[in-house]
Amino acid sequence: MSEIAIHAQKLSKSYNGAVYALHDLSLEIPSGAVFGFLGPNGAGKTTAVKLLTGLLKPTDGSCAIFGISPVKKPCEVHRLCGAVTETARMYGRLTGMQNLIFFGQVIGLTKRECRQRAETLLKSFDLWDVRDKCLSSYSTGMAQCLSMARAMIARPRLLLLDEPVSGLDVESALRVNTMMTNLAAQEGVTVFLCTHQLQYAQNFCNSYGIVSKGKMLACGDLESLSREVGIPLRARFRLREGQTPKHMECLNDGWWGSDLSEEEDMPDLLQNLVSSGFDVFEAQLVHPSLEDIYFKLIEWKGEET
Numbered sequence: 001m002s003e004i005a006i007h008a009q010k011l012s013k014s015y016n017g018a019v020y021a022l023h024d025l026s027l028e029i030p031s032g033a034v035f036g037f038l039g040p041n042g043a044g045k046t047t048a049v050k051l052l053t054g055l056l057k058p059t060d061g062s063c064a065i066f067g068i069s070p071v072k073k074p075c076e077v078h079r080l081c082g083a084v085t086e087t088a089r090m091y092g093r094l095t096g097m098q099n100l101i102f103f104g105q106v107i108g109l110t111k112r113e114c115r116q117r118a119e120t121l122l123k124s125f126d127l128w129d130v131r132d133k134c135l136s137s138y139s140t141g142m143a144q145c146l147s148m149a150r151a152m153i154a155r156p157r158l159l160l161l162d163e164p165v166s167g168l169d170v171e172s173a174l175r176v177n178t179m180m181t182n183l184a185a186q187e188g189v190t191v192f193l194c195t196h197q198l199q200y201a202q203n204f205c206n207s208y209g210i211v212s213k214g215k216m217l218a219c220g221d222l223e224s225l226s227r228e229v230g231i232p233l234r235a236r237f238r239l240r241e242g243q244t245p246k247h248m249e250c251l252n253d254g255w256w257g258s259d260l261s262e263e264e265d266m267p268d269l270l271q272n273l274v275s276s277g278f279d280v281f282e283a284q285l286v287h288p289s290l291e292d293i294y295f296k297l298i299e300w301k302g303e304e305t
C-alpha cells in the first residue's frame with residue numbers, strides 16, 4: 001500500500017464564523033499522485049492549500065501531510081512541501097539567486113547546498129541570465145518561475161501549486177509543466193494542483209477533486225468520476241454514405257454513435273457492423289472529458305450547496 005501524502009478529515013474553515021469557505025473536506029491522496037483540485041472562483045481551493053501548509057488553522061476537522069499535522073508541526077511540514085500560491089511572495093530587493101538561497105536556508109539547507117540547487121533550478125527555469133538581477137525587475141512570468149524554483153529548493157516530497165501557469169507565456173508554462181510531470185514521474189513527488197483550467201488539469205493529473213462553494217462534489221480518477229456522474233463511454237463510426245445502421249444515433253458527416261457500458265463492448269460492436277455489411281472507414285472510442293464531468297457535477301450538485 002502506498003503512503004498517504006495528504007490526509008484531510010472533515011477539514012473546514014470559516015473566515016467570519018458564519019459562512020464556510022471550506023466545509024468538511026475529506027481526502028486521501030496517495031504519495032506519487034498528481035491530483036487536480038478543481039472548482040470555480042471562490043470554491044475554497046486556495047483556502048485548502050493554506051490549511052494544508054499551515055498558513056491557516058482549521059475551524060473544524062484536521063489534516064496531515066505524510067502523517068504530520070501542519071498545525072502542530074508547521075516547520076516539519078514546510079520541509080516536506082513546496083508551495084506556489086498567490087501569497088507566497090519573495091523579496092523584491094533581493095536577486096533571484098539571493099531569494100533562493102535565503103528561502104533554502106530558512107528551510108534548513110546550508111548556503112552551499114542552496115547555491116548548488118539554485119543553480120540547477122535557475123537554469124531549468126531559464127532564469128540563469130537574470131540570476132543577479134533584483135526580483136522587482138522580473139516580469140510576472142519570470143517571478144512566477146522563480147516562485148516555482150523556490151518551492152522546489154529543498155526537494156519537496158509534495159508540491160502544492162495554486163494556478164501555477166496563470167500569467168505564464170506558452171514557453172514558460174511548458175517549462176513548468178515539464179518540470180512538474182518529470183518530478184512526479186521520476187522522483188515520485190506528489191502534486192496537488194489547483195486550477196480552473198479543465199483541459200490543463202486533464203493533461204497533467206491522474207485524479208481529481210471537484211469543489212464548489214466550499215464543498216467537495218466528487219473525487220476520483222476520470223473513469224470513476226464518469227461512472228459517478230453517469231456520462232457513458234461512446235463509440236463513433238464513420239460509415240459509407242447512405243448506409244444506415246439500426247440502433248445507432250445519426251451524427252454528422254456520415255458518423256454514427258452509440259453508448260457503451262464498457263470499453264470491452266467496442267470490438268463486438270465493430271465486428272457486428274462489419275459482419276452486417278457496413279463499410280467502416282473510422283472507429284473511435286470517446287471518453288467523457290473532465291469538462292463534461294465538471295459541468296454536469298456543478299449543474300447537479302453545485303446548485304444544492
Ligand SMILES: Nc1ncnc2c1ncn2[C@@H]1O[C@H](COP(=O)(O)OP(=O)(O)OP(=O)(O)O)[C@@H](O)[C@H]1O
Nearest residue numbers: 015016021039040041042043044045046047048196
Ligand atoms: N482572508 C479571507 N478573509 C475572508 N474571506 C476569505 C478570505 N480568503 C478567502 N475568503 C473567502 O473564502 C471563499 C473561498 O476563497 P478561496 O480563495 O479559497 O477560493 P478559490 O477556490 O481559491 O478561488 P479562486 O479560483 O478565485 O482563486 C471565498 O468566498 C472568499 O471570498
Ligand SMILES: [Mg+2]
Nearest residue numbers: 045046047162
Ligand atoms: Mg484561489
